[in-house]
Amino acid sequence: MNSQSALETALNHRSIRKFTEQAISEELFAQLIQAGQMASTSSFLQNVSVIRVRDRAIRAQIRAISAGQGGAGHHYVENCAEFLVFCIDGSRHKYYAVDAQLDWIECLMTGAIDAALFAQNMMLCAESCGLGGVFIGSIRNDINKLAEILRTPEFVVPVFGLCLGYPAQEPAQRPRLPAKIVVSENHYQFSKDIDLEAYNETVGQYYLERSNIELDWRKQIRNSLCTEVRPELLTFLQKQGYAKR
Structure with a gap:
């Protein structure tokens, strides 16, 4: 096969x-x-x-x-x-x-x-x-x-x-979190605000280009968990x- x-x-x-x-x-x-x-x-x-x-x-x-x-x-x-x-x-x-x-x-x-x-x-x-x-x-x-x-x-x-x-x-593929946000070494490391905000903008741009809607990862989290x-x-x-x- x-x-x-x-x-x-x-x-x-x-x-x-x-x-x-x-x-x-x-x-x-x-x-x-x-x-x-x-x-x-x-x-x-x-x-x-x-x-x-x-x-x-x-x-x-x-x-x-x-x-x-x-x-x-x-x-x-x-x-x-x-x-x-x-x-x-x-x-x-x-x-x-x-x-x-x-x-x-x-x-x-x-x-x-x-x-x-x-x-x-x-x-x-x-x-x-x-x-x-x-x-x-x-x-x-x-x-x-x-x-x-x-x-x-x-x-x-x-x-x-x-x-x-x-x-x-x-x-199209939905953009995943960058590895530097997901992977820590030896002990847990909190994500940097600048990296999280940059990713949020990337997701927002993805949805704008794919479906012409105003949606980002922050809004998705709020919709799902709040x-x-x-x-x-x-x-x-x-x-x-x-x-x-």
Whole structure:
């Protein structure tokens, strides 16, 4: 199978939200799942499950959840070639050890990390083979409804979705934080105001050129974090058997 190098693929990443109607072959899909499974896993617990959502009616329900209040939702949830939901899954641990103490915060963290590593392995390999994709965190807008739709039992928590398919667009890359802001040496180093403001201007220019809108990173942070952030999640996690201590 022809594929780009991992480094070239990673450096060219961008989220794809428009896809052709071309299906992903079962052979390639199986290889991508296997690539995901080969990601590192904390203590070899492998506490990830993937729900492959093929039923269009179910996809439509998930799209409605991703819409939030009064929105149209992400159309690509419905029309991508493959839509996957990644779940923290401790149910197998309970099968092998009924006295497993999964209600510690640490178990939740390792599950979320495992799910992210699995999914990123899949995304990187998919992109190297000419596919594109986008992660969907907005499925958590109504996590109780999502769990009902996907019939996730105790100790299983759906955390994010992934749309995969063949790209029908070539979007520009969004500028990332400069490495000098992200990387510290030996001890944590606070970012300099001048560097943060310069980056904020870069993001603002990107959005102006891409969509002719006045938006920068400061505004994005305020829009995302200066309000309640899915306050029902803690209750749901505890109902599923996690985050009690």
